[in-house]
Amino acid sequence: MTGRIAFQGELGAYSHQACAQARPGFTPVPCTTFEDVVEMTRAGEVDLGMLAVENSTYGRVADVHSLLPKAGLHIVDEAFVRVHVNLLGVRGAKLDEVREAHGHVVILPQCAQFLRERSIRGVVSSDNARAAREVAEAGNPARAALASELAAEIYGLDVLARHIEDQANNTTRFLVMSRTPDHSRRAARMITTFTFRVRNIPAALYKAMGGFATNGVNMTKLESYMVGGSFTATEFYADIEGHPEDAHVARALEELRYFTTNMNILGVYPADESRV
Numbered sequence: 001m002t003g004r005i006a007f008q009g010e011l012g013a014y015s016h017q018a019c020a021q022a023r024p025g026f027t028p029v030p031c032t033t034f035e036d037v038v039e040m041t042r043a044g045e046v047d048l049g050m051l052a053v054e055n056s057t058y059g060r061v062a063d064v065h066s067l068l069p070k071a072g073l074h075i076v077d078e079a080f081v082r083v084h085v086n087l088l089g090v091r092g093a094k095l096d097e098v099r100e101a102h103g104h105v106v107i108l109p110q111c112a113q114f115l116r117e118r119s120i121r122g123v124v125s126s127d128n129a130r131a132a133r134e135v136a137e138a139g140n141p142a143r144a145a146l147a148s149e150l151a152a153e154i155y156g157l158d159v160l161a162r163h164i165e166d167q168a169n170n171t172t173r174f175l176v177m178s179r180t181p182d183h184s185r186r187a188a189r190m191i192t193t194f195t196f197r198v199r200n201i202p203a204a205l206y207k208a209m210g211g212f213a214t215n216g217v218n219m220t221k222l223e224s225y226m227v228g229g230s231f232t233a234t235e236f237y238a239d240i241e242g243h244p245e246d247a248h249v250a251r252a253l254e255e256l257r258y259f260t261t262n263m264n265i266l267g268v269y270p271a272d273e274s275r276v
């Protein structure tokens with residue numbers, strides 16, 4: 001299977017690694033922002049889009065959950081990518097020469113202990129792969145980048161320290177987005193993702209969630225975020241195990257619709273093999 005898949009970041013970014021892992025036959029297309037990924041996918045300039053949604057150390061990726069409901073796209077797959085953080089320097093540089101480590105705001109906390117123990121100052125960059133490219137261009141042994149080994153290969157850098165992440169299980173979850181939904185049952189274990197808003201009645205969220213408990217549906221994620229900058233309008237993002245055509249899932253979703261508004265299924269897709 002071939003095509004084009006857009007991702008946020010530059011060549012060598014972890015999102016690029018996710019594209020290579022999840023869609024190895026596709027040509028990766030770098031984009032500056034998540035919005036650019038969505039727009040290129042929606043406009044048909046690429047076949048698929050790859051969006052990072054959460055990291056096991058850092059938490060959820062800002063703005064992506066609020067972007068998904070209005071993207072006009074559908075989740076067709078997920079990919080769990082083991083994020084190995086590497087300290088990359090110019091050719092011939094030594095670890096004890098490094099004074100600054102440049103990386104995305106999300107990656108800096110993932111290796112904070114390593115940097116602190118070596119008195120290396122973390123510097124925020126808009127993208128990890130861009131940080132690698134800029135370190136290569138600067139040619140300064142005191143500057144390093146926090147990025148993938150793929151970035152080291154692309155930009156001709158040395159790996160000064162390998163796998164420096166503080167958490168041994170550091171993983172980022174990505175979603176593969178498409179213009180057309182695919183609700184076919186492609187695996188024994190399926191995930192359904194949806195958003196909703198609760199009605200303005202007492203205990204609405206409690207009642208809406210009750211249907212999943214009574215029907216034995218495992219909810220693996222439930223997050224809330226404000227809508228339109230209002231403290232009173234709240235939207236919820238949820239992942240559950242199962243397919244909407246499963247009898248127990250269908251009953252739970254029917255009960256959810258009774259107590260909520262704006263219920264929107266964003267995707268039905270196979271669970272990644274790395275999902276616990």
